[in-house]
């Protein structure tokens with residue numbers, strides 16, 4: 001599973017991966033370019049939960065107000081993407097020249113201009129640099145691990161890896177049941193488990209684990 005924050009249509013699988021100690025020549029110029037015209041910002045359940053906590057609204061209300069729900073054509077998973085401001089085409093959290101939810105911004109935003117790829121079996125995480133690189137040139141560049149630490153990406157890496165593994169398994173189940181009469185009901189139930197059944201006062205990860213434990217036998221029964 002690849003987090004694809006990009007805008008240039010690159011083939012992400014072909015980009016060279018960078019190791020934790022590698023440097024890349026980048027410093028954000030604060031131009032806001034990655035917040036304008038963004039129609040590709042797909043949210044994970046953890047992304048939605050973090051935004052919901054930041055706004056003090058339930059995940060379902062945030063999704064209804066700011067996102068479009070759709071069935072991802074390749075994975076057949078229910079997914080959410082942030083919808084842009086219809087007047088400007090910009091992200092609706094882009095206010096003035098800054099992100100109004102900066103501390104709770106989605107993973108794709110925190111990563112940009114990096115991308116992340118997670119092996120769905122081993123949960124190994126790899127990073128790559130999108131090209132052409134935005135920002136300004138630096139002397140000596142940034143070490144990947146420092147960049148990931150500063151952007152709080154390492155703090156959430158375990159959750160993101162588990163999300164990728166679980167979503168891959170669910171995708172396989174849904175693809176195998178694409179013609180089943182209860183397919184639509186199964187998708188709705190998966191969407192609840194991935195995105196909506198979360199109490200904001202409790203940590204995300206234990207709830208995610210519990211949701212998936214409850215979901216699996218339900219899915220098997222529904223799609224039998």
Ligand code: SF4
Pocket residue numbers: 034035036038041091092093094095098099100101102105106109
């Ligand atoms: S969530 Fe914040 S960082 Fe991400 S595109 Fe929107 S304004 Fe930019």
Ligand code: SF4
Pocket residue numbers: 027028029030031032033034035112113134135136
């Ligand atoms: S990450 Fe790049 S596009 Fe986004 S504000 Fe910084 S320099 Fe601009």
